[in-house]
Amino acid sequence: EIVMTQSPATLSVSPGERATLTCRASETLTTHLAWYQQKRGQAPRLLVYGASTRATGVPARFSGSGSGTEFTLTISSLQSEDSAVYYCQQYETWPPGNTFGQGTKVEIK
Amino acid sequence: QVTLRESGPALVKPTQTLTLTCSFSGFSLTSERTCVTWLRQPPGKALEWLALIDRDDDKYYNSSLKSRLTISKDTSKNQVVLTLANVDPVDTGTYYCARTHADFYYGSGRGAFDVWGQGTVVTVSS
Numbered sequence: 101e102i103v104m105t106q107s108p109a110t111l112s113v114s115p116g117e118r119a120t121l122t123c124r125a126s127e128t129l130t131t132h133l134a135w136y137q138q139k140r141g142q143a144p145r146l147l148v149y150g151a152s153t154r155a156t157g158v159p160a161r162f163s164g165s166g167s168g169t170e171f172t173l174t175i176s177s178l179q180s181e182d183s184a185v186y187y188c189q190q191y192e193t194w195p196p197g198n199t200f201g202q203g204t205k206v207e208i209k
Numbered sequence: 210q211v212t213l214r215e216s217g218p219a220l221v222k223p224t225q226t227l228t229l230t231c232s233f234s235g236f237s238l239t240s241e242r243t244c245v246t247w248l249r250q251p252p253g254k255a256l257e258w259l260a261l262i263d264r265d266d267d268k269y270y271n272s273s274l275k276s277r278l279t280i281s282k283d284t285s286k287n288q289v290v291l292t293l294a295n296v297d298p299v300d301t302g303t304y305y306c307a308r309t310h311a312d313f314y315y316g317s318g319r320g321a322f323d324v325w326g327q328g329t330v331v332t333v334s335s
Contacts, residue, residue: 143326144322145325150313153312189256189321191319197271197272198319202255
C-alpha cells in the first residue's frame with residue numbers, strides 16, 4: 101500500500117517569500133498527484149491536479165511539479181491568505197486508495 | 210454552480226450504522242466520467258478517502274474499510290448515500306462528499322476532487 105509523506109510538517113514563511121512543500125510517494129507515480137489547501141474550519145480546495153495543472157481559479161503563484169516519487173508545491177510569493185494546511189493526494193495506484201499525505205501547515209511569519 | 214451538501218446524524222452510538230446523504234446540484238451523475246466520493250477527517254488529522262460511485266453504478270471502496278462501507282446513488286434525486294456499519298469512536302470526524310470529473314478522473318475509482326461539501330461532523334459515543 102502506497103504511503104505519501106509530506107515535509108516539512110510546519111513551514112513558517114514571511115509574506116512575499118517563496119514556500120516550497122514536498123510530497124514523497126513510497127511507489128513510483130506518473131502524474132496522478134493532486135494538491136489541496138485547507139483553511140481552518142473549511143473543506144479542502146483543489147489547487148493542482150495532474151501534478152502540475154492548476155485548478156480553475158487558482159492564483160498563478162501556486163505551481164506544482166515533479167514525477168516519480170517526489171513532488172513539489174511552490175507558492176512563489178506568500179500572501180497572508182495562504183496560511184493553511186496543504187495536502188498532497190495520489191490517485192494512481194490500484195486498488196484505488198486515493199491516498200493523502202499527512203499535511204504541511206504553512207504559517208505566516 | 211456546482212454544490213454538494215452532506216446531511217446525517219451528529220451523534221451515533223458504538224456498533225450502530227451511520228447513514229449519510231450527499232445532495233448535489235449543478236451537475237449530473239449521468240455525465241461521462243463524473244463521480245461522487247466520500248472522505249473523512251478525524252479531528253486534527255489528515256484526510257482519508259472512503260468510497261466512490263460512478264455514473265455506471267460502479268463502486269469503489271477503501272480496502273481497509275470495505276467490509277463496513279456501502280455507497281449508493283439515486284440519480285433522480287441527485288443524491289449519494291454512504292453507510293458505515295458497526296461504528297466505533299475512532300470513526301468520529303468530519304465527513305465530506307465531493308465530486309470528481311473527466312479532467313482528473315483516472316478511472317476505476319481513482320481521481321482528484323474539485324468541489325467539496327462543507328462537511329458534516331459525526332461523533333461516535335455512547
